[in-house]
Amino acid sequence: MAYEMLKQMITESSRIMVFSGMGLVRESGAAYFRDEPYAYQIEAKYGLSPEEFLSAAFYNSRPGSFYRFYKDEILSKRSDIKPNEAHYALARLEKQKKAEGGRVTVATRSLCSLHQKAGSENVIELHGNIFNNYCTRCGKQFSPDYILESHGIPHCDRCQSAIRPGILLAGEMLDNGIITRVANETEKADLLLVVGTHLDAYMTKRFRQYYTGNRMILITDETHPTDKEADMVIYEKVSEVLPRVIA
Incomplete structure (x- = not known):
């Protein structure tokens, strides 16, 4: 029943805004550097946390050490990550809505350009990416x-x-143009699709306030106290749900 309702809402919507969280990156097999096991391994190996390494202060003061970490733990482990079925489904949806005169926009904090690799074109990377x-x-x-x-x-x-490096480092300000673009696209959307994250995460908490509609759909395999604020919640992996509702 939930799948049919979601499919109908997607079909009826012409401007869809997608907030793509780090859970979707994990479903492609990549650990997020703030995940506890990975973060502990980094700190045990280097004596510093990933947040400290990936900060503007560290990059500016110790660029040699920064690049050792950037090469070994970021580029070598993330540049070859492949999109999963959810990424491809969103790319298909973008093409479908464009052909109908509509629009799909994806906002993400991922650094791996997985949505672009899958074929999406209208992607806003809040924190840049490792390729540029x-x-x-x-x-x-x-x-x-x-x-x-x-x-x-x-x-x-x-x-x-x-x-x-082509990524936003901790301590650096998010570009005003990016902020404005995400806010505008969210405000104009008639469906807000939040995938692989929760409603209190940085991106969703900052930008969902601009959404004025009644179709805020959350797809996640983890529960959070803010889930009740969504209009609809599906507790499953995004890579299993979206391919079923987007042909």
């Missing part, structure tokens, strides 16, 4: 492979300036 590393002087972009193959701190092969 760039030169701080000339702006040339560099792939994860270029960073991984470099020795020490990677430098631009054109102007020899330092290369900046």
